[in-house]
Amino acid sequence: MGNKRQRYRVLSPAQTKKIGCLLAKEILRAGAGGAARALALSGRLGAGKTNFVQGFARGLGVKEAVASPTFAIIKKYGLPPASGFKNFYHIDCYRLVSGRELAVLGAAKIFGDPENIVAVEWPKIAAEILPRGTVAINFEIVSERSRDIEFDF
Numbered sequence: 190m191g192n193k194r195q196r197y198r199v200l201s202p203a204q205t206k207k208i209g210c211l212l213a214k215e216i217l218r219a220g221a222g223g224a225a226r227a228l229a230l231s232g233r234l235g236a237g238k239t240n241f242v243q244g245f246a247r248g249l250g251v252k253e254a255v256a257s258p259t260f261a262i263i264k265k266y267g268l269p270p271a272s273g274f275k276n277f278y279h280i281d282c283y284r285l286v287s288g289r290e291l292a293v294l295g296a297a298k299i300f301g302d303p304e305n306i307v308a309v310e311w312p313k314i315a316a317e318i319l320p321r322g323t324v325a326i327n328f329e330i331v332s333e334r335s336r337d338i339e340f341d342f
Contacts, residue, residue: 193340193341193342194339194340194341194342195339195340195342196337196338196339196340197337197338197339198331198335198336198337199237199335199336199337199338200334200335201334202237202240205237205240205241205244205336205338206240206241206243206244206247207244208241208244208338209240209241209242209243209244209245209246209247209248210244210245210247210248211248212228212245212248212324212340213244213245213246213247213248213249213306214248216249216306217248217249217272217273217274220273221273221274221303221304222303222322223303224300224301224302224303224320224321224322225278225299225300225301225302225303225304225305225306225307225320226274226305226306226307226322227300227306227307227308227309227319227320227322227323227324228245228307228308228309228323228324228326229309229312229315229316229319229323229324229325229326230242230308230309230310230311230312230326230328231311231312231313231325231326231327231328232327232328232329232330233328233330235330236328236329236330236336237328237336237338238257238310238328239255239256239257239310241326241328241338242255242257242279242308242310243255245308246266246277246279249266249268249272249274249277249306250268250269250271250272251266251268251277253266255279257279257281257310258279258280258281259281259283259284260284261281262280262281262282262284262285262291262294263278263279263280263281263294263296263299264278264279264280265277265278266278266279268306274304274305274306275302275304275305276302276304276305276306277305277306277307277308278299278305278306278307278308279307279308279310280296280299280307280308280309280310280315281309281310281311282309282310282311282312282313282314282315283310283311285311285314286314287314288314288315288316288317288318290314291314291315291318292318296315296318297318300318300319300320301320312325324340324341324342325340325341326338326339326340326341327339327341
């Protein structure tokens, strides 16, 4: 992280989903690495993180409806074989108090598997176990309708 920064202003949830979809296609093009491909999504409640993940999942080929796993903590979705990856995990750390809780749920194994793509909302809890190369994405509320999305590659 930290080599390259890009910032986008979006004016609707549909635009947020579109940016998520485009990033998913880039990750699929890049292919697997030595560990899971991971995104760390930060921003206040209502800033667009879940909309982004919905578009991202669609871009990966997930057919199921994607909702924030606030109470489940981790949701797993299978990916099409042609994607070159096996699973997409959506992790929401909002209700967690420590990284230890995430570890008990098997997060280290999820992050260590190069066939996984993982999106983590509220990632500070997971900071110590996120794989190298995690893309940091920050969501800022600019106004009622607009958001800034900043990528740190």
